[in-house]
Amino acid sequence: MAGSLQIVVCGGIVPNPLQTLEPTAGPQGPALKNEAMLPAVLDPWAWHALFEAANLAKQAPGSKITLVCMAPKAKLQQVMMTIAQKTVFELQPIDGPASGFVESADVAGELAEVIKGINGLDMQKLLVFGGWESASRGAGTTMQILGEMLGITDQFQGVDEIRLKDDGSFDVLERIEGGKHQVSRCAGAPAVLGWATGNLPEPPNNPQAGMANMRGIMPALQKARPAKPGQDGVKFLDVSLPSQRRETRVVKDTPAEEIARELAEWITG
């Protein structure tokens, strides 16, 4: 069994991915129309990171999971209602915007402050998890900057698997080109891992985990640290929905041979 770990999972929230999204001009630059009304979820890849953290914590008894999350407080609370039954964690909330148009460097700064302030932080046990990209900004930049701010240069992005060894070292599988994984061996914590989908199914809802979590989550939310990351230095000239409608020619009641012939010509043409 590996020694205990301190796993910090960083994750923002994003609108439930199946909602209709539209940009609008906000006071500080672009924003999502009706953002406050859209149901939100934990950023999908951070969501996976959380499951992976839970799984890893089981392999390293005594480990602790902290979820650091920046989002508008009311939305965050609602998201907690859906995730807090999944696994036990401690929440470190930051009351700030969830928009993808906010500077990732500013977000990373906020996250770094919170992580540095965690009681009993032990760099030698610290694994910083997050999504390799957010579903809002889709940049994969926050975790890197956060790593730099924490002085961590063992960083991995697009991670699908971690294989922990008894001596605390671990192998990491990162996505690279061509559907392959690069396998790296890291001597141990501290490290930053930006997760892709991973291989774990979503854990079932566990009411006991929910009970345990809520006791900590509500007071933590009340003390959420306010933050105002900005869009300094960046100027959005235009944000728009791509016009994607194509004139679709529908071919019906046509024998498969004919369709195949047309396709063959198109593919080899």
Place this chain on the structure above:
Amino acid sequence: MEKILVVLFTQEDGSLGRTAFEATGAALGLAKELDGASVTIGIAGTSIQEAANALAGSGAEKILGAEAAELAQPRYATDAAAAEALAKAAGATIIVAPGTSRWNRIAAGVAHRLGGRADTHATSLAVHEGAPTITRWYYRQRMVAKLSRTNRPWVVSLDPGAVPAWSGEPSQATVEKVALSMPETAARTEVIGVEAPEAGAQTIRPEAETLLVTGAGWTKKQADGQIHLKEAEAAIMDFLRQTKASLGSSKSLVDQEGEGQAVLPFLTHMNQIGQTGSTPRHAKGLATCCHGEEPHVVGWRFITERRAVNLDANCGWAQGKADVLYVADAFEVMKKLNDLLAEKAPATPES
């Protein structure tokens, strides 16, 4: 006046990948439109002369080289150190990089070290009202933004295939070497290899002309009430073998594994395209048995020509999204198509 630096990593064999030439092309194009801008090329690797030669004719002001044995392996600590050193040596204000997995691992970290900012997944780099401007997508390819920055240095990584590549004849290049000191911590991580999907099932081919998207319909009960996994597998693999197409999948199809349903063994989450999958770039895309809906059809947002085969005329993956929708049984169509392809060009044995 902008000092534009292109930072490139060599491939294992010392050459440069296609994306390196794309980044070079983008940087040169940008410089042309910006008054007084200069382009420097920085190359990092174990031995970079060959790569430098390939770009000798690009017209870059100079070529900087950072060489170290540690750069044989893509690794955050060493790659970031090399990129940082090159940027400092060039005094770069804009750093253009190819959006490879290697660069995307470090882009923002390097920018942070240099006191600048990074934008990844840019799909264009041009000048707008006198200022360098990029286009990139937000909310998983559902919104597109044009933006410029006053932050410098500004690291921009370009999505593969998004911009035309520079091309020119190689010649002997003069390389100015940049001294590198690798951080002590570099040794903490060692790359021990690459894991590819099952041998022979190399299905993701970013360079391919065509993308075949497969949906959950392939593993659903067909008109005869049966599931036809073997036929599905044969049809798909045969098509891939003959066309060298890349294979994409809907989320439902790859998720089925976790749900204990019938699965196609050669598909993994890495094949998934769409909102929580990838958005690859190919000239042609053929979607089969995919229903999908608006947010997920973004999976083929960057496919130029699109066609779909589905039993359902209301198929969301096609209506208004594809150029042609064939309302037909994909099993039948693919089988016939494979036969035709085989006739046209007798299949070469798998190399």
Place this chain on the structure above:
Amino acid sequence: MTQDTTSGQPEVDRQSMEVDIACVGFGPAMGGFLTTLSRGLLNEDGTPAAESKTMPGMPPQVICYERADDIAFGVSGVVTKARAIRETFPDLDPADIPMTHPVTEERLLYLLDPVGASRRPATVKAADAVIKALRWMLPVRDQALRIPFIPGFMKKHDGLLTSIGQFNQWVGNQLMASGTVQIWPSSPVSGPLMENGRVTGVRLADQGVERSGEPQPGYMPGMDIKAALTVIGDGPAGPVGRILDEKLGLPEGNHQHDFAVGMKVVVELPEGCELKPGTVFHTLGYPEPEIFGFLYVYPDGLASAGVFVPSWFDSPVRSTYRYMQHWMQHPAIWKHLNGGTIRSWGAKTLQESGRRGEPHLVGDGFARIGEGSGTTNVLTNSGVDEAWLSGTLLAEGVLELLKSGEEFTKANLEKAYVRRRRESWLDKDSRKAEKARDGFQRGFVRGMIGMALAGFTRGRLSLSGDGRTPYERVPTLEQFLKGRLTPQEVEKLRTEAHAKGRTLHDSIMELLGWPKIEYDGKLLLSHQDALLVGGKVQAPPGYADHVVFLYPHLCEECGTKVCAEMCSAEAISVNPEGEVPLFDREKCIHCGACFWNCAKHLQDDPERGAIAFRAGAGGLHSAEN
């Protein structure tokens, strides 16, 4: 209609957890309950006003389980007088809740039939003729008669327009922030736990199972949540309430045979639409005389629009979706919507037996609130405020019992809750509504167009429902199409459709003269596309099917397949290979209409149809309905 007893969960060792109060469902009834309760659980100095039995020293532990994936995924109108809601929130500012506005104007429209396909009895046709003849003196425009006065019971003046999703979200967030209660979405409750007639808590649905309920690897048996008090507010078709009804029976003389499907869309109104926020339209008369419609205008150019198809609409091809599309295209409605775009869609059952459908409100260890407890006003389809009030009344009673340390026995709950309910306007109004439902037609008709429409009254009398179940009322296809098609022709139609796995409502409606729907991708969408707007309908894996065909022999002999014809989301489909329909969990929106629409019943149990509608996860994912 009752629930099946076989809940389908395997017998295994289950984990259990103890709380003080376990609550089922988070709708307005539970919103009212938890809001009032949470305010009374702590004293002003923050000390507990009563002590938890399960966690000594702490205030009572209160947990609410909601089956949908978010507390904002409900479906309703909503226009409401908001009397009870305002009493709870005296300083309520509608501007604090998105999609909320005071009611500013109300219109009641009698819609003529511009298409000529409506099944109008002779009397209604005569009335229509009179209206048309007198159109020069009556307020008739766009094929609709604006009824110059609105019966008192319908008036929502001083009321509120809101979206149930946004309202529930607003209430829920305040509740969670109070820290005194917990609300867990994505948590279907499969049924009550009972010991010797006493409810001792609830059991959650199993996870990690196949569609059939068989455990898979990763099986997690639904946990037992033990509680001294279980509060059931699972709405009009809630499985927990229905299991109790089955076990305990209904009070003498009561029945739950009257239902409706309410289906709606949220529309982004076209630019230049002149409707002002706060405008309310009620419609009647079209597409069928039994179908009511509504259009509510929100701020920011949004509106809610939809129809109610009641159980006493005697047609076996009762596709609410199709009817809603015809209703939307009525000139009096279309002129406002045309050019707009659908943003969201949803449907849900309304329990319309009202006071007559009231179950046992309390028993040892449990209390019922909201629509499942008969709160909904049967005349006006108004249920939000009523549900809210039932919750607040229970909370007052519960606080009383908690503070005096009394047990949650039937007698104590009668005294603390039922008495309050009987004395409140809720009970009085529901009795009035029942009377008014009969009186409504007469008064209104007279006031409306006088004697010419008197015949209409008779046609509408069935509005009040006559206690017959839908299976007793709904004719066979052959009967329904008599005079139009021979039984042989009907059989041919049926066989053809069956072979293709298709339902019949589209072809039959078109046969009856309803025009084909021309999809425009904005307001007129295919039914399947409606499932994708405003956050696609979805079902998480690992749960058992919640719609189950219990008695194949009933389906074998069922010629109408009403379940598939009426399914609000085409989740039930005709099985080309057999008589038992197919169910696709990923499309189901949990409207709860299938179980009460079933065309058959068990021979020895008139209340038991072939369909079990159980607790399930997933469904709609729109926060705007």
